Every structure is written in C-alpha cells, then in structure tokens.
Amino acid sequence: QEFSGFKSFIKWQDPGFGWLGYRLIRASSSDGYPPSCKNWGAARDVYSIWLPIAGCNVSSNIRFLPGSHKREFEKYLPENSKFTSGEFRLKENIPIERFVRPSVGKNAIIVYHPACIHSEDSSDQINTRLNLEYRFKPDNEN
Numbered sequence: 001q002e003f004s005g006f007k008s009f010i011k012w013q014d015p016g017f018g019w020l021g022y023r024l025i026r027a028s029s030s031d032g033y034p035p036s037c038k039n040w041g042a043a044r045d046v047y048s049i050w051l052p053i054a055g056c057n058v059s060s061n062i063r064f065l066p067g068s069h070k071r072e073f074e075k076y077l078p079e080n081s082k083f084t085s086g087e088f089r090l091k092e093n094i095p096i097e098r099f100v101r102p103s104v105g106k107n108a109i110i111v112y113h114p115a116c117i118h119s120e121d122s123s124d125q126i127n128t129r130l131n132l133e134y135r136f137k138p139d140n141e142n
Contacts, residue, residue, distance in 0.1 A: 022053075025060065025122045025129040032121030034089050035065065035099075038114035040075055041087035046135045050110040053130040060124035062110065062131070063099040068117035090117055 025031045038046050050062055075088040099119070102110060112118060122129055 020132060020134050023120055023129070023131050023133060025055075025120060025131075027055075027060075027122065027128050028125050030121075032119060034121065035094070035117050035119045036075075036087060036089045037068070037117050040089075043135060044114065046114050046137045048112055048114075049134040049136070050104075050112065051132040051134070052104045052108075053132060055124070055127035055129040056104060056131060057124065057127060058101050058103050060122040060127050060129040061101045061104060063101045063119050063121070064112065065094060065099055065117035069113040069115040073117065 023032075038044065038048065052061065074091040076091040077086070077088055094117075104110060
C-alpha cells in the first residue's frame, strides 16, 4: 500500500481510531489522558502526525517529555480507566516543568515517535481544543 505516494510506508488501522481521528478536549473536563506512549498500547511502533484545528495554544496543546523516546520508563496498567483499556500509563512522577507544550503556528504539524511520552491533557480552563491525528507505521522498521 502507499502512503502519500511513497511505497516505503503502509497505512496502519487502529480498530477504534482508524487512519485519521480527532480529539476534542473540553476545557476543565479531564478529557485528555495522562502521560503515556504509543508503544505501551495497541499503537506500538506507530508514528503520529498531530494537526491543530481550533483552541490550540501553549496551555492546551499536546505535551511531550523531551528525549523520552531514548530511554525506558516505569509504567502501570490503570484499573477501570475511562480511556482505552489495556494501555499502560507513566508510573514515574515526573515534574510537569519537564514537559513541553509546543507552540504550533498556522499550517504547522507535529510528528512524534511512538516511544515519546506524551499527554493529551489540557491545562487551559477556557478553550476547548480540537485537533486531528493521522497515524502511520513505516514498514521498514522492526
């Protein structure tokens, strides 16, 4: 199969998400999930392209732990999670100051590694965020 005209990529389909999905994170609602990485769930080895649509700012954007794709972290499996079951979450208590919420300008995207610790939560008390996420899995990686 082809991805954007390149045969070196394949489309990857997540049973509950599809090839293209959206996230609606309501202000003050706890919609976003706690820190995790794709490699700890069904999306193992899947890269994400994150595209802001509305309400995206430095308080509401997805947040990342810089350099986290280069090391191992303690994780746990939450009980009775309102999010996808069977997906691990970060066990280590890492100060929020170590995370980064990138400022994403108009017509910009974020591409991130499947082992990158990230969180879809929002600290914005006013704006509701809408973003798109396209997931893909390079077929040339193990």
